[in-house]
Amino acid sequence: MPKRLARSDASEVPPPELDISELGRLIRDKRARDELSIRQAAAQARVSFSTLSRVEAGAQPDLATFTSLSAWLGVDPAQFFPPITRRTQTPLDEAIGHLITDPALSPEAAEQIASMVRTMYQALAQQSPKLPVAPLAVHLRAASVMRPGVPERLASLLRDMQEALEDSGHI
Numbered sequence: 001m002p003k004r005l006a007r008s009d010a011s012e013v014p015p016p017e018l019d020i021s022e023l024g025r026l027i028r029d030k031r032a033r034d035e036l037s038i039r040q041a042a043a044q045a046r047v048s049f050s051t052l053s054r055v056e057a058g059a060q061p062d063l064a065t066f067t068s069l070s071a072w073l074g075v076d077p078a079q080f081f082p083p084i085t086r087r088t089q090t091p092l093d094e095a096i097g098h099l100i101t102d103p104a105l106s107p108e109a110a111e112q113i114a115s116m117v118r119t120m121y122q123a124l125a126q127q128s129p130k131l132p133v134a135p136l137a138v139h140l141r142a143a144s145v146m147r148p149g150v151p152e153r154l155a156s157l158l159r160d161m162q163e164a165l166e167d168s169g170h171i
Helices: 020-033 038-045 049-056 063-073 091-101 107-125 141-145 150-167
Strands: none
Touching: 020 038, 020 049, 020 063, 038 049, 038 063, 049 063, 091 107, 091 150, 107 150
């Protein structure tokens, strides 16, 4: 039996757990409010009688049943999952992400360009606000082989970075 590889990124978020007790409670409440038997409710929700009975008692439904029950209850399925904290992506991260995923660039070429962009950003971000800064011009030799739209998005992100630096008083 092959060994399972451990995840190398400890910051990965495990899949969220479904709040089964809340789903069962909502089913019971709707059945009581609408004065429905389990069979009548199952027919309306388009699930089997036994499946509805199990879910109401606390069993975890499959995806199709979960979707049908959420629709029947008139609730957003997302409410049964805990919120996931999303990391905000900086313009620098976004620019580098475009480079790394560009199929026209080898991983080495993408990393070289990313390294250059990081270096330029750090140099400009650390400059004293009192020093005048000449406009920065960048020529990407790989622009001609990038996917359509990537050079424009990269240029837009670099402009956003420069504006952010100017607004913060760094340049």
